[in-house]
Every structure is written in structure tokens, then in C-alpha cells.
Amino acid sequence: MHHCQTRRRVSFLIIIVAVVLTASPLLVCLVSCELNLFLSLLPHPFFPPSLCVCLVCASCFLTVVDSRSTIHQDDEDDEEGETGLTEEEKEEEEKEEEKLGKLQYSIDYDFENAKLTVGILQAADLISMDSGGTSDPYVKVQLLPEKKKKYDTKVHKKTLNPVFNETFVFKVPYEELGGKILSMSVYDYDRFSKHDVIGEVKIPMNTIDLGRPIEEWKDLESADQEEPEKLGDICISLRYVPTAGKLTVCILEAKNLKKMDACGLSDPYVKIQLLQGGKRLKKKKTTVKKNTLNPYYNESFSFEIPLEQMQKILVAVTVFDYDKIGKNDAIGKIFVGSKASGLGLKHWSDMLSNPRRPIAQWHPLQPEEDIDGQLASLNAKK
Incomplete structure (x- = not known):
């Protein structure tokens, strides 16, 4: 038992x-x-x-x-307690490292005349963008989502603390203002390449009191990296007759142009410039095509250029949106010539290889400032 x-x-x-x-x-x-x-x-x-x-x-x-x-876990906990940071502290530390500078601006709204006045006063403690430890800053001001109306301040050379003291006026009814966002982007100007954005300040207009003038400082934030904007394409034909020394540029058509007007259309026309050594020799314009993003022109322009001069010539083609009241805004630009690259060089070479024959080619439009930078770079190397 x-x-x-x-x-x-x-x-x-x-x-x-x-x-x-x-x-x-x-x-x-x-x-x-x-x-x-x-x-x-x-x-x-x-x-x-x-x-x-x-x-x-x-x-x-x-x-x-x-x-x-x-014991091992306790050691890890002790080590984290001694040297680790809380999530909030890490975020603060990251913000400190990412400081881009700050911008002082003013905002005032005239209810009687429906005018918004934006003052760009100064910037301070900007990060350096150039190899010399400075920047060449300027500010671009826009009232989003409308991108047609935009202003640029003057460029201030070699400084991280520029004083602008410039004002810009947007005419906008008060009832439409609540859906707008005031965008102030600080750029570093570069003569030979695309201008780099340093940082930006965005103010939703429905978050501020427009009953009184505002003047304040705000830290710059990293700008959104947007995909390159599609501006459209243009088709041009080139023809050169060596014996007559005659270059003919025919503006055939454009397609898928960027919308520039509030109605979602544009009033495009094309400007052709004959350039040599950075100087404009001649210019021509097409007619304006109203309310379209796919204009058809088929307009030809001739220039007298001796054969020995053809290696020095550049042809710049710019598509503009015609505005009856304000400034005509550039939609996009291209250039062709022996000093061009990509399609611009290929089109020019094809024309010279086929004398007396018109050679047509589509070209994607690029931002005007980008093309101007490339042209300035070519002129600096001559």
C-alpha cells in the first residue's frame, strides 16, 4: 500500500x-x-x-x-537608461539637426479693395548651399493652388542673413481666400544650373486672423520634393539651304501644354530667338491661339545665316501664355544648335546632314529658368 x-x-x-x-x-x-x-x-x-x-x-x-x-536583459535596460533617449528627445534632436533657417514676413488684407499684401522682410541663419559656405538666396511667393501668379524677390549674393524688404500684392476676393495657401520658398540662386530650394513656409489662409496686420518669424521646413511638372511638347521643323545661307524655322504645333488660366486652358503663342554668344540677334513671334492646350500653328520664319556662322548659332523657342492685362508667363522652353545636347543637338545635326530638306522633331518643354541656366553656362565656357 x-x-x-x-x-x-x-x-x-x-x-x-x-x-x-x-x-x-x-x-x-x-x-x-x-x-x-x-x-x-x-x-x-x-x-x-x-x-x-x-x-x-x-x-x-x-x-x-x-x-x-x-542578467543580460537587465544590463541592456541599464545601458538604455543611461545613454538612450526618449522618442520626444530624439524628435527634438532631429529637428535641431535639420534647421534650415528662418523667415520673417508680413501679411495684410485690404477688405475694401480685396488685396492681399505679402511682405518678405528678411531671412536668418540659412544653411549654406555653396562651396564657399554661403548662399545666394531669394524668395518665391505664391498663393496656392494657383501657380500662374508668382513673385520672386531680388537675389542677395553670398549671404546667409539676407534683408529683402519687398512687398507683393495678390488681388483675391475674401470669400476665395480661405481655400488658399500662402507659399514662401527660399531658393539658392545658381547661374549655371537649377536653383536649389533651401526651405519653405506655408500658411493656410483659413488659419490666420486677417482682421489685423501680421508680422512674424517662422522656421523654414523642408520643401516637398515634387515630381518634375509636365509642361507639354512642341513640334518644330528646321531647314537650312547652304548656298543661300538661309535657315527656316517652322513652328508646327504643340500638345498637352500646362494649364495657365483659371478656366483650365491657355492662350499660347511661341517666340523664336536667334542667339550668338549670349546676344540676341533676332526674334520672331507666332500668332496667339485662344483657349487651347493643343495649338496648331504651321508658321514659318526665315533667318539669313552664312554657313560659317552656323556652328555659333543657337535657336531658342519659348511657349508663352498670353495675358491681356498682366505679364505673359512662359510655359516652357527649348533650344537647338551645335552646342545643345540631347534632342536639341540631334535635331540640329540632322538638319545640317540633310540640306534643303525640312526636318521635323518633337521636343519636351522644360522650365524657362532651367534652359536659361544652360544657355548662361554655354556662354561662360566660350
């Missing part, structure tokens, strides 16, 4: 040990102590010594492993 009870107790204890070994190593130490004491009281036949040793060793091994794991 005593032996049966002992067997049951042994079986029950083994089950407990098995559960503990698979569940929580933290409990193994306590169970193993009781197990060792109990096994020492059992007669030899009722419990094989080899099984006793295995159970005890397994218990001790798991206990040691768990204790080491706990």
Missing part, C-alpha cells in the same frame, strides 16, 4: 516537472529543490537513478540559462 502511494506521488511529481520545464523556467529552481529532497527518500527500485539525474540536470540547466538571460 505504501509503495502504491509512493508510485502515484512519483508519477504526479514527474508530470509537474514536465509541465514546469515546458512552461516557465523561473519555477524550475523551486521544483527541483523539492524534487531532489523527495527523490533522496525513495527506495532504489521505485525510481531509476538515471532519470533522477536527468531531471535534476535539466532543471539546473534551465535555471542557469534563464538567470543569464535575465
Whole structure:
């Protein structure tokens, strides 16, 4: 009877040990102590010594492993407590590292005349964009989402703390103002390449009190990296007659032009300029095509150019949106010539290789400032 009870107790204890070994190593130490004491009281036949040793060793091994794991975790926690930063502190540190400078501006709205006056006063602590440790900053002001009306301040050379003191006026009814966003972007001017944006300030107009003039400083934020805007394409034909020294440029058509008017259309016309050494020799214009993004012109213009001069000539073609009241805005621009690259050079070379034949080619329009930068770079290398 005593032996049966002992067997049951042994079986029950083994089950407990098995559960503990698979569940929580933290409990193994306590169970193993009781197990060792109990096994020492059992007669030899009722419990094989080899099984006793295995159970005890397994218990001790798991206990040691768990204790080491706990110590290692404690060390990590201590190290994080000493040197780690909270999420808020990390965010603040990142902001400190990303400081781009700050901009002072003013906003005033004339309710009687429906005019918004934006003052660009000054900037301070701008990051350097040039190799000399300075920048050539200017500010571009827009009232989004309308992109046609935009202003640029003057460029201030070699400074990180420019003083502008320039004002710009947007005529906009008060009931439309709430849906606008005032965008003030600081750029670094580069004569020979695309101007780099330093940072921007955006003010949703429905978040400010227009009942009083505002003048304040704001930190610049990283500007959104927008995909290059699609401006459209233009198809032109080139023809050169060497014996007569006559270059004919035919503006055939354009397609998918950028929308420039509030109605979602444009009034495009094309300007052709004959350039040599950075100087404009001649210019011509097409007629204006009203309310279209896909104008058809088929208008030709001829220029007298001796063969020996053809390697020095560039032809710039700019598509403008005609505005009866304000300034005509450039939609996009291209240029062709022996000093051009890509399609501009290929088109010119094809024309010279096929005298007397008109050679037509589509060209993707590029921002006017980008093309002007390329032309300035070519003139600087001459």
C-alpha cells in the first residue's frame, strides 16, 4: 500500500516537472529543490537513478540559462537608461539637426479693395548651399493652388542673413481666400544650373486672423520634393539651304501644354530667338491661339545665316501664355544648335546632314529658368 502511494506521488511529481520545464523556467529552481529532497527518500527500485539525474540536470540547466538571460536583459535596460533617449528627445534632436533657417514676413488684407499684401522682410541663419559656405538666396511667393501668379524677390549674393524688404500684392476676393495657401520658398540662386530650394513656409489662409496686420518669424521646413511638372511638347521643323545661307524655322504645333488660366486652358503663342554668344540677334513671334492646350500653328520664319556662322548659332523657342492685362508667363522652353545636347543637338545635326530638306522633331518643354541656366553656362565656357 505504501509503495502504491509512493508510485502515484512519483508519477504526479514527474508530470509537474514536465509541465514546469515546458512552461516557465523561473519555477524550475523551486521544483527541483523539492524534487531532489523527495527523490533522496525513495527506495532504489521505485525510481531509476538515471532519470533522477536527468531531471535534476535539466532543471539546473534551465535555471542557469534563464538567470543569464535575465542578467543580460537587465544590463541592456541599464545601458538604455543611461545613454538612450526618449522618442520626444530624439524628435527634438532631429529637428535641431535639420534647421534650415528662418523667415520673417508680413501679411495684410485690404477688405475694401480685396488685396492681399505679402511682405518678405528678411531671412536668418540659412544653411549654406555653396562651396564657399554661403548662399545666394531669394524668395518665391505664391498663393496656392494657383501657380500662374508668382513673385520672386531680388537675389542677395553670398549671404546667409539676407534683408529683402519687398512687398507683393495678390488681388483675391475674401470669400476665395480661405481655400488658399500662402507659399514662401527660399531658393539658392545658381547661374549655371537649377536653383536649389533651401526651405519653405506655408500658411493656410483659413488659419490666420486677417482682421489685423501680421508680422512674424517662422522656421523654414523642408520643401516637398515634387515630381518634375509636365509642361507639354512642341513640334518644330528646321531647314537650312547652304548656298543661300538661309535657315527656316517652322513652328508646327504643340500638345498637352500646362494649364495657365483659371478656366483650365491657355492662350499660347511661341517666340523664336536667334542667339550668338549670349546676344540676341533676332526674334520672331507666332500668332496667339485662344483657349487651347493643343495649338496648331504651321508658321514659318526665315533667318539669313552664312554657313560659317552656323556652328555659333543657337535657336531658342519659348511657349508663352498670353495675358491681356498682366505679364505673359512662359510655359516652357527649348533650344537647338551645335552646342545643345540631347534632342536639341540631334535635331540640329540632322538638319545640317540633310540640306534643303525640312526636318521635323518633337521636343519636351522644360522650365524657362532651367534652359536659361544652360544657355548662361554655354556662354561662360566660350
